[in-house]
Amino acid sequence: MNKQTLFVVKIGGNVIDNSHDLAIFLAQFAQIPNPKILVHGGGKIATEFSKQLGIEAVMINGRRVTDEAMLKIVVMVYAGLVNKNIVALLQKANQNAIGLSGADANVIQATRRPVQEIDYGLVGDISPESVNTAFIKTILAQHISPVFSPIAHDAQGQLLNINADTIAACLAKALSRDYAVRLIYGFEKTGVLENPKDDNSVIHRINAQNFETYKQSGVISGGMIPKLENAFDALEAGVGLVQIGDALQLLSLCQNPPASGTTISF
Amino acid sequence: MNKQTLFVVKIGGNVIDNSHDLAIFLAQFAQIPNPKILVHGGGKIATEFSKQLGIEAVMINGRRVTDEAMLKIVVMVYAGLVNKNIVALLQKANQNAIGLSGADANVIQATRRPVQEIDYGLVGDISPESVNTAFIKTILAQHISPVFSPIAHDAQGQLLNINADTIAACLAKALSRDYAVRLIYGFEKTGVLENPKDDNSVIHRINAQNFETYKQSGVISGGMIPKLENAFDALEAGVGLVQIGDALQLLSLCQNPPASGTTISF
Numbered sequence: 001m002n003k004q005t006l007f008v009v010k011i012g013g014n015v016i017d018n019s020h021d022l023a024i025f026l027a028q029f030a031q032i033p034n035p036k037i038l039v040h041g042g043g044k045i046a047t048e049f050s051k052q053l054g055i056e057a058v059m060i061n062g063r064r065v066t067d068e069a070m071l072k073i074v075v076m077v078y079a080g081l082v083n084k085n086i087v088a089l090l091q092k093a094n095q096n097a098i099g100l101s102g103a104d105a106n107v108i109q110a111t112r113r114p115v116q117e118i119d120y121g122l123v124g125d126i127s128p129e130s131v132n133t134a135f136i137k138t139i140l141a142q143h144i145s146p147v148f149s150p151i152a153h154d155a156q157g158q159l160l161n162i163n164a165d166t167i168a169a170c171l172a173k174a175l176s177r178d179y180a181v182r183l184i185y186g187f188e189k190t191g192v193l194e195n196p197k198d199d200n201s202v203i204h205r206i207n208a209q210n211f212e213t214y215k216q217s218g219v220i221s222g223g224m225i226p227k228l229e230n231a232f233d234a235l236e237a238g239v240g241l242v243q244i245g246d247a248l249q250l251l252s253l254c255q256n257p258p259a260s261g262t263t264i265s266f
Numbered sequence: 267m268n269k270q271t272l273f274v275v276k277i278g279g280n281v282i283d284n285s286h287d288l289a290i291f292l293a294q295f296a297q298i299p300n301p302k303i304l305v306h307g308g309g310k311i312a313t314e315f316s317k318q319l320g321i322e323a324v325m326i327n328g329r330r331v332t333d334e335a336m337l338k339i340v341v342m343v344y345a346g347l348v349n350k351n352i353v354a355l356l357q358k359a360n361q362n363a364i365g366l367s368g369a370d371a372n373v374i375q376a377t378r379r380p381v382q383e384i385d386y387g388l389v390g391d392i393s394p395e396s397v398n399t400a401f402i403k404t405i406l407a408q409h410i411s412p413v414f415s416p417i418a419h420d421a422q423g424q425l426l427n428i429n430a431d432t433i434a435a436c437l438a439k440a441l442s443r444d445y446a447v448r449l450i451y452g453f454e455k456t457g458v459l460e461n462p463k464d465d466n467s468v469i470h471r472i473n474a475q476n477f478e479t480y481k482q483s484g485v486i487s488g489g490m491i492p493k494l495e496n497a498f499d500a501l502e503a504g505v506g507l508v509q510i511g512d513a514l515q516l517l518s519l520c521q522n523p524p525a526s527g528t529t530i531s532f
Contacts, residue, residue, distance in 0.1 A: 053318055072347055080346020081338055084417065084425055088369040092423035098371040103354040105364040105410055138404070144371055151350065157358035159350055 005240075006140070006179035007036040007254060010168035013043030014188040015247045016082055025186065026086065028250040030093035035140035035179065037171060038097075039148045040086060041164035046077040066121040066161040074161050075101075078149040086147050097145045102126075102152025103159060105135045108167065110152035110160045124152050124160030126167070128237065131174035165227070169234050176238030183239050184254070184261075185227070186247030191262035192228070194219055202245075206264045208232065231264040241265060271506075272406070272445035273302040273520060276434035279309030280454040281513045282348055291452065292352065294516040296359035301406035301445065303437060304363070305414045306352060307430035312336075312343040328489070332387040332427040340427050341367075344415040352413050363411045368392075368418025369425060371401045374433065376418035376426045390418050390426030392433070394503065397440035431493070435500050442504030449505050450520070450527075451493070452513030457528035458494070460485055468511075472530045474498065497530040507531060 009029060015021050029038060047057045050073050058065040066074065083099040090097040102108030102124075108131055110124025130152070139146050148171065150164040165185070172183040191202035203214070211228060214220040220228065231242040245253045245261020252259035275295060281287050295304060313323045316339050324331040332340065349365040356363040368374030368390075374397055376390025396418070405412050414437065416430040431451070438449040457468035472480070477494060480486040486494065497508035511519045511527020518525040 049319075053315075075350050076342035076346040078346075079350050080342040080344075084341050084345050084367050084369055087367070088419040088425050089423045091369055091372055091419055091421055096372055097369075099367070099369070101350050101353070101365070103350055103357055103363075103365070106357055106362055135408070135410075138408070139371075142401070142404070153354040153357055155357055157355045159354050 003178065003180040004035065005033075006175055006181050007032055007184060008039065008168055008172045008175070008181055009036065009184045009186060009250065010039040010164060011186045011247050012041050012164070012188075015186065016040060016043035017045065021248060022086075023089065025247050025250060026089050027093055028248075029145075030090060030095035031251060032254045034143045034145070037136075037140075037146050037148065038086065039150070039164055039168040039171065040078075040082060041150055042074060042078040042082055045082065046074050049073050049077055060118050060120070065119075066123050068122065071122045071159060071161060075151055075159055079151045083147060083149040090145065090147070095145055096143060097147050098139060099147045099149065101149050101159070102130075102162070105132065106153075106155070107132045107135055107146075108148075108152040108162075108170070109155050110162060112154055112158065112160060122158065122160055124154065124162050126152060126162060126170050128170050128174040131170055133174050133178065136171075136175065137178060165230065169230055172234055172239045173237040176240070180240045181238075182241045182243065182254070183231075183234055184243045184245070184250070186245065186250060186253070189246060190249070190260065191245045192220065192224060202260075203262050206262060207266055228264060235264065235266060269444065269446040270301065271299075272441055272447050273298055273450060274305065274434055274438045274441070274447055275302065275450045275452060275516065276305040276430060277452045277513050278307050278430070278454075281452065282306060282309035283311065287514060288352075289355065291513050291516060292355050293359055294514075295411075296356060296361035297517060298520045300409045300411070303402075303406075303412050303414065304352065305416070305430055305434040305437065306344075306348060307416055308340060308344040308348055311348065312340050315339050315343055326384050326386070331385075332389050334388065337388045337425060337427060341417055341425055345417045349413060349415040356411065356413070361411055362409060363413050364405060365413045365415065367415050367425070368396075368428070371398065372419075372421070373398045373401055373412075374414075374418040374428075374436070375421050376428060378420055378424065378426060388424065388426055390420065390428050392418060392428060392436050394436050394440040397436055399440050399444065402437075402441065403444060431496065435496055438500055438505045439503040442506070446506045447504075448507045448509065448520070449497075449500055450509045450511070450516070452511065452516060452519070455512065456515070456526065457511045458486065458490060468526075469528050472528055473532055494530060501530065501532055
């Protein structure tokens, strides 16, 4: 039997921080067919609030170091302000939605990251086995879109900060047993670009072979390399397609085959 | 057929503001039989955060006036920080729980309060008809406790601040069609007291008749009068029992018949 297509869409800070862009994105998200899941980060709002409260934001290798004061802020901003606003806006767009942290219905249980060279603080690690797919399936079956904030818990009463890309990838992998999953990373560019200054230079398809070539030639470099390695990792774990593209062109990204962005497959 | 008993428990600021008391309360909440619902306010945390951010909290007749800046804070604190912490602590206590605002799964749809003599700002009014009981029943049937923050939405994308007592009463009334509901208001006193200085002077039962007598003699006065009027209102709408008692004695309040606190019935 063919599995039903499930869209797992992740949006980052640039969309969340701009209420106009967020509205455009959510109107499109509301129009893509159910079942679908949204995963969001927190954007600059958490950093701004921490500044106003006199708490310094520390980043190491692009990841936030989360002490107790910072955890309070990310829980407030991600699981509270950003999450509930997105849910209310989806309700307005006639898409029933439910905001979830990993603690809610025990949907994502994390383990606190062990301290090695760097102590990231109250940060969690998760795997596809961390995901309570049974509950998520009951929500999807009711045509309700789960909206995930990047917060989980350790089952010992401690909330933990999680990377939103990792949440999206773990959900996609875990739900691949039951659905044909399309994992879509929406960001501010039109896709993976051959020339970073030219939005029209999108690489439409990346597979294991041309990925090596692009890496060797330096076309793909820096932070895009781990992003694409994670994409191949998701494909190996059973995710049907991974896509990277403009969050504001979500409807064209969701076409079959995709009408924009970069598609990663074997 | 006898209806199943459903506990709807509301806790206020005094319990939430004290992590030791909150842990005692939640350990007891975890032990009362399913199905059960928890409704919480926000305590002083919202006021403290608003002070730190330089936003003044304005109260009229004991209700918070909610402008846009204050709404952000109550959404962050109530629906984020307090709600997710309670859910994580219940998971630790082996009680599966899910945090909800009214926007989530469209469980409580409010209308913004019309401006009359006082403009309360982004504050909503709700009724039992505002409650999406179908969704709540699917959650309760999975032995998951919904944990409600006092935030709802207007279905037009606007989040609204709601009085937590009102949320608890509306949930209790709406679910009375399907359950034998016991609505329990947990606070810092042992119940409605004949002598406010004597914790042993609890009035064990209040009915319509002795309520009048207590009012006339001045034993019951001030803010307790509307609280009890709301209790009778809930009974008229089908709620089985309304109780007021010490949040830290929840297990004795939940006994049948109640072993502490004040029970309000006809």
